Amino acid sequence: MPISKNFSQRLYPDLRSIAEHFGTPFHIYDEQGIRDTGLQLQQAFAQVKGFREYYAVKALPNPSILRIMADLGFGFDCSSIAELQLAREVGARGEDIMFTSNNTSPEEFIAAQAQGGCIVNLDDIGLIDKMPQMPEQVCFRYNPGTARSGNSIIGVPEEAKYGLTHEQIFVAFEKAQARGAKRFGLHTMLASNERNADYMVQTTQMLLELVAEVGAALNIEFDFINIGGGLGIPYHPDEKVFDVEQLGRETHALLQTFAAEHGYQPKLYMESGRYITGPHGVLVTQALNRKEIYRTYIGVDACMSALMRPGMYNAYHHIDVLDKASGPDDEVVDVVGSLCENNDKFAIQRALPPIVDGDLLIIHDTGAHGHAMGFNYNGKLRPQELLLKADGSVERIRRAETLDDYFATLRFEPEAWSAS
Incomplete structure (x- = not known):
């Protein structure tokens, strides 16, 4: 949809002068709009104990933007060594960072556990034994398969490469316990650019039901659930905005019900990117x-x-x-x-x-x-x-970027190998 009236009123009167000064093309971002949306998200979840947004660094990996996120009190969702470094350069440490990768290399695990570590969110049961050291806190990414639908961008869950099956989740937490993990989280990410708040409420319900199952089976309490990102924005002029107030209100009710039934309440995390800056x-x-x-x-x-x-x-x-x-x-x-x-x-x-x-x-x-x-x-x-x-x-x-940037990887000390 058209950008906000406030953004256009701030930008358009001076845009020709800005373009003449900097040259085109360029992406330009609206600091005030980003801050306003971040505050709106926080207000929608103000009643939810332990709520935290982990901004998806992949959406806009620029330190100037990430400093705004840090100023808002957000954490960072990272999926690579470069994203970890970006988050740490703006001051993120420990549980300020959620590291969710897939097909993770040993080098990535080492980077994730350096500089005070972070919350490691494992995407595959096979990664448990490949971690150099099991952290005290660990999270697993859940893929519900045919139990849930996805959407056109991220695909249907049973065809997605991400996450653990329902059966694997129980085994994974048990194996993590055996390797020394003592604090636990559960994560999922099922849709991208989803504009229906009901879908995300159902995702919260799904995770809480699974937390109850796993908790009863393994006698553990969960530190948090992470309902992922995927909150959508209206690209077409006739589309409605995502009802974040509904999501906050109904999620709060679900968590209160869970607390009444189980005697504790896990914190709620999410990892929106597009919704915050798109x-x-x-x-x-x-x-x-x-x-x-x-x-x-x-x-x-x-x-x-x-x-x-x-x-x-x-x-x-x-x-x-x-x-x-x-x-x-x-x-x-x-x-x-x-x-x-x-x-x-x-x-x-x-x-x-x-x-x-x-x-x-x-x-x-x-x-x-x-x-x-x-x-x-x-x-x-x-x-x-x-x-x-x-x-x-x-x-x-x-x-x-410049031509020097483009040719930089072609300028190196020669190295060759041949069979002896």
């Missing part, structure tokens, strides 16, 4: 060319390497043309980049105001899984990132 970023790109063949194509100076979602998922991202309003003169066009791929399109048969070379196009909702999913096919270089700060100033928070 609506608060845009990709700004300049029109370079107009091509008239069987369709009208508007070529811009960004390409799929700066925003993969439309080409990868056929995802819709709303587009504004700066200083031009939609009306009866709108033209139906494809907005395309310069990549040698036919799916290098930001919009397909989209009605937009007439566009001429030099116009600025604002592609909405790129604050998550935008720059982060960039790549270098065709030798294309990823763009810079900017932050519209709460005081109205704009700061570059990541420079654009």
